[in-house]
Amino acid sequence: MSSLDIVSAGYSGFASLAPGASGTQRAGYHFQGNARTTSSTHHFKGGFNGNWQTTDTVDVAARVFAPCGEERNLDINTELRVERGTSSPSATSFIEMDSTDGRIKTVYHMAWKRCR
Incomplete structure (x- = not known):
């Protein structure tokens, strides 16, 4: 038997943020029941x-x-957020988790350990 954990995750996307605005990309990782x-x-x-x-x-x-010995889902919660900040009220800002070609490229790297 083996157990797993996340080692790293790579995210990419496109953003258009007006001067004074800001964007945030956040991710959280946990196992079901933990x-x-x-x-x-x-x-x-x-x-x-x-x-x-x-x-x-x-x-x-x-x-x-x-x-070890239990099946648990690994929950990954991702969030994208834009704050207007001091940007002009008529300005448009956005952030997305894909690129201009429309492809989503999220890569997760996992570690396995042997259970005894």
Whole structure:
């Protein structure tokens, strides 16, 4: 038997953020039935128009493997948010988790450990 945990995750997308606005990409990872959540947050400043890419890396000491001998779902919650900030009320800002070609490229790297 083996158990798994997430080691890293790579996200990419496109954003158009007016000067004064900001964007946030956030992800949280936890196993079903486990209250401990590992999360990562990335911020983008306004005046940005282009592709973005982030990588979440879980430190070895922070990894929480699924319990041995139990099947648990790994829940991954992702969030994108835009704040208007000091940008013009008529300005349009957005962030999306795909690129201008419409492809979604999210890559997850997992670690396995043998249960005894």
